[in-house]
Amino acid sequence: MLSITRNNRSTMITLDTTNLEKVIPEHGLSTSEMEQYANGLKVYLDNFLQLDQDFYKVIDDVTAVNRIHEFYLQTKGKFNDIIVLGIGGSSLGTICLQQSLKHLFEHELKKTEWPRLHVLDNIDPALMREIEDVIDYEKTLFLVVTKSGGTPETLSQYFYFEDRYKQKGLDSKNYFVFVTDPEKGLLRKISREKGIAAFDVPATVGGRFSVLTSVGLLPAALIGIDIEKLLEGARSMRDRFLSESFSENLPYQLAVMQYLLSKKGKSINVLIPYSQKLIRFADWYRQLLAESIGKKMNRKSEVVHVGLTPVNALGATDQHSQLQLYNEGPNDKFFLFIEVANLGEPLKIPYLSDDESVAYLKNTSFNELLNIEKAGTEGALTQNDRPNITIKIPEVSPFVLGELFMLFEGATAFLGELYDIDAFDQPGVELSKNITKKLLVEGTNVVP
Numbered sequence: 001m002l003s004i005t006r007n008n009r010s011t012m013i014t015l016d017t018t019n020l021e022k023v024i025p026e027h028g029l030s031t032s033e034m035e036q037y038a039n040g041l042k043v044y045l046d047n048f049l050q051l052d053q054d055f056y057k058v059i060d061d062v063t064a065v066n067r068i069h070e071f072y073l074q075t076k077g078k079f080n081d082i083i084v085l086g087i088g089g090s091s092l093g094t095i096c097l098q099q100s101l102k103h104l105f106e107h108e109l110k111k112t113e114w115p116r117l118h119v120l121d122n123i124d125p126a127l128m129r130e131i132e133d134v135i136d137y138e139k140t141l142f143l144v145v146t147k148s149g150g151t152p153e154t155l156s157q158y159f160y161f162e163d164r165y166k167q168k169g170l171d172s173k174n175y176f177v178f179v180t181d182p183e184k185g186l187l188r189k190i191s192r193e194k195g196i197a198a199f200d201v202p203a204t205v206g207g208r209f210s211v212l213t214s215v216g217l218l219p220a221a222l223i224g225i226d227i228e229k230l231l232e233g234a235r236s237m238r239d240r241f242l243s244e245s246f247s248e249n250l251p252y253q254l255a256v257m258q259y260l261l262s263k264k265g266k267s268i269n270v271l272i273p274y275s276q277k278l279i280r281f282a283d284w285y286r287q288l289l290a291e292s293i294g295k296k297m298n299r300k301s302e303v304v305h306v307g308l309t310p311v312n313a314l315g316a317t318d319q320h321s322q323l324q325l326y327n328e329g330p331n332d333k334f335f336l337f338i339e340v341a342n343l344g345e346p347l348k349i350p351y352l353s354d355d356e357s358v359a360y361l362k363n364t365s366f367n368e369l370l371n372i373e374k375a376g377t378e379g380a381l382t383q384n385d386r387p388n389i390t391i392k393i394p395e396v397s398p399f400v401l402g403e404l405f406m407l408f409e410g411a412t413a414f415l416g417e418l419y420d421i422d423a424f425d426q427p428g429v430e431l432s433k434n435i436t437k438k439l440l441v442e443g444t445n446v447v448p
Contacts, residue, residue: 013237013403014392015250015259019382020201027331029260037256038246044417045244045252053424055209055409056241058202059234059402064214067199068221071177073401075222079141082222083131085121085157086145086215090179091121091282093211093405094145097220099280100401105347114224115141123153128160137168139240145215147201149178149185152436158187172196179214182225206424208288209409212402233402241410251410258334258411259418261328261387263309266334269308270326273338273376274315281338282312285408290411292423299420306419316373323377327384335381335388338404339374342395343367 009346010025020029058064084094103109107116118135120127142161146154158176162371165172178195178198180187191198199214212234217227243249258269269289271282294307313322315337325335346365361369381388391407393400 003204012394013250013407015253015401016390017253018390019378020136020257022382023385023387025266027266029257033207033260034253034256035246037260041246041249041252042244044414045242045343048413050256050426052204053206053209053413054204055206055212055281055413056238056406058213058336059238060230061202061213061408064200065217065227065231067130068143068214068218068227071197071199071218072203072221078139079115080139081116081118081135082141082143082219083135084117084121084143084145085154085161085218086119086143087121087151089155089207089210090147090151090154090215092280092287093117093216094219095119095121096211096280096284097216097225097401098223099278100396101220101225101398102223103137103301105275106216115222117223120157124420128157128174128227132164136339137164137170137175140175141178141217144176144187144439145179147181147182147207147210147215149187149189150308155186177218179218181198206426208291209424211284211405218223229398230402233397233399234400234406235402236404237406237410241406241413244278251407252414254407255336255414255418257389258308258415261334265332266387267307267309268311268333270313270335272312272313272315272318272335272377273340273398275372276314276339278338278340279312279314281401282314282402286310286312286413288408291426291429293419293421293423294413296417296427296428297421304421305417308415315376315377316370319373319377323380326386329382331384331386334387335386337374337378337388337390339370339371339392340394340396341392343370365370 017029021031022028042353084091086094094117098119102114102117103112106112106114118131120131138218142158144154144158162172162176166173173196175195176196178191178196180191180198180201181203182188182200183203188198192194199218201210201213201215205213207215210233217230220230221227237250240249241251246252267394273279273282289310290307296303296305298304298306309379311333325336344367346367348365349361349369351362378388391404393404412423
């Protein structure tokens with residue numbers, strides 16, 4: 001089967017698709033089936049490049065990166081906590097960056113030079129109340145993130161915390177930063193009126209594609225993540241995304257697999273990273289795929305109701321919660337594993353029992369055990385004719401995470417072309433927003 005290997009500063013991502021041919025043709029894919037779409041690559045790429053979508057261009061915005069660094073230097077040491085107010089594309093990338101690239105228990109570390117990061121991505125009153133139990137308002141910076149500047153959940157959060165500063169007699173402009181549209185929206189208006197610092201979300205980058213703009217880069221920089229390496233990795237994968245060579249264009253290959261398998265009834269895509277660090281990457285991708293590809297109308301204004309349902313799982317955790325369904329339930333899923341070559345120094349498992357029932361653990365490390373469990377899961381799915389591939393990455397690092405962001409964003413853009421839909425709008429989400437606003441205006445009270 002097809003394989004991509006590319007070296008860049010000792011970084012290599014490999015796409016292992018061999019199991020697609022081991023699965024019976026009804027449920028798998030052959031090399032020839034894939035290669036039939038090779039000639040369409042240039043056409044789809046040309047079509048996409050005519051769209052006013054710049055998620056693959058903003059990674060060259062040196063001015064934005066420099067401004068983020070300047071702000072970091074201005075605020076260094078001033079805040080103990082950073083709180084992101086945002087939802088969907090305004091929060092999921094940031095959560096992923098924190099989980100993937102920071103110490104998993106950094107909040108509990110006794111000594112750290114970086115502020116704690118909290119993301120309030122819901123309007124549950126318990127979340128709003130209880131964050132106040134762990135912060136000092138005078139040592140807290142709020143990042144209010146909404147591209148439109150009018151997202152009701154985010155605005156309501158901002159109004160709440162703005163009022164709290166007013167009650168305390170503190171000048172809120174010293175404690176808030178906005179990340180929003182360069183010109184339009186209520187947040188931009190408030191920024192001008194109150195003198196609150198504001199960073200731009202480019203008008204030509206949709207929220208779910210915005211992780212590599214100030215939406216994700218600003219909070220990442222403030223907690224010590226190397227955003228230059230992140231962007232360097234994204235640019236490396238961008239080279240492949242723009243390549244007219246089928247064997248080189250990894251995002252296009254991934255999109256073709258997803259598209260062709262959907263034609264064979266695999267309408268559910270399950271992303272399974274075998275890395276605790278990457279579970280929030282799966283959350284980020286869930287929104288990207290769902291909002292981009294789930295569409296009622298195609299570009300010819302025909303009703304098509306297309307879409308791929310994203311599911312996230314974690315290896316080895318979800319072998320014990322989902323695998324029974326995956327092996328013996330409906331054969332309607334395509335499984336995408338992420339395997340990490342370097343899981344850190346081998347962590348040996350002490351062999352403290354002579355019982356033969358656990359002899360397999362002798363001379364084993366947690367690193368080996370995790371990878372072997374992944375191989376077992378992969379083997380079981382393949383024997384049960386469940387199509388699966390493995391995205392093999394060398395490590396979890398800023399460079400590699402940047403590559404992964406661009407890999408999946410590029411694949412999603414190509415899926416839009418393959419389905420002949422607009423992958424960059426979200427009319428279903430907007431309808432829900434409009435109904436919500438209408439109910440609020442009418443004074444409808446759904447809670448007693």
